[in-house]
């Protein structure tokens with residue numbers, strides 16, 4: 069990446085060679101990351117979905133929907149290089165998810181050398197007007213691999229149960245409608261490597277501990 073990225077990247081990550089997909093790029097942890105920590109804040113050109121659908125092969129391969137109406141979508145190689153979010157590969161057992169539209173957070177402690185992954189179900193949506201339906205044979209190699217990644221996966225109820233909090237908010241709203249009685253989860257402030265000291269950092273550490281108390285399965289050993 070020669071030019072400054074549009075997105076903020078935690079100092080503990082970098083774009084490198086994927087450990088999941090031979091010969092492809094991926095986003096790798098270069099230092100340990102705590103559960104709940106912000107890994108990336110996505111930035112870059114935002115386009116509306118009709119424009120996205122006209123962009124052609126770039127739009128088909130690269131695009132992260134942030135609502136039913138808008139997506140991050142690079143128009144050319146140079147924009148792609150500056151949007152590291154597009155180098156995050158899919159895993160059916162992800163270690164990252166969406167805190168909100170823009171922030172990608174660690175779902176558990178991540179060791180140096182591990183690849184950062186999220187489940188593409190957290191974001192893929194079958195946009196009206198797009199003839200291209202995303203479907204890829206999954207090569208994540210995890211024990212619970214579902215073998216295919218498609219733009220309909222956001223509707224899988226087991227994923228809502230397991231990872232509902234970590235979907236893009238526009239999809240979360242859609243499946244909260246599918247499960248009457250579910251309430252929107254409380255929003256917690258999470259730690260961020262930018263603020264390593266001071267009162268805000270202290271507040272974030274308190275929030276992180278509260279998060280781990282609610283999700284002990286993600287606590288570091």
Ligand SMILES: C[S@@+](CC[C@H](N)C(=O)[O-])C[C@H]1O[C@@H](n2cnc3c(N)ncnc32)[C@H](O)[C@@H]1O
Pocket residue numbers: 086088089092093094129130153154155156157158159204205206207208
């Ligand atoms: C946003 S790109 C990810 C970056 C890509 N590895 C690269 O080097 O440009 C998405 C594409 O990566 C591939 N990909 C990501 N995760 C995958 C997985 N678990 N199994 C198979 N292909 C995957 C698919 O071709 C998908 O269309």
Ligand SMILES: [Zn+2]
Pocket residue numbers: 159160161206207208209210212213214215
């Ligand atoms: Zn898989």
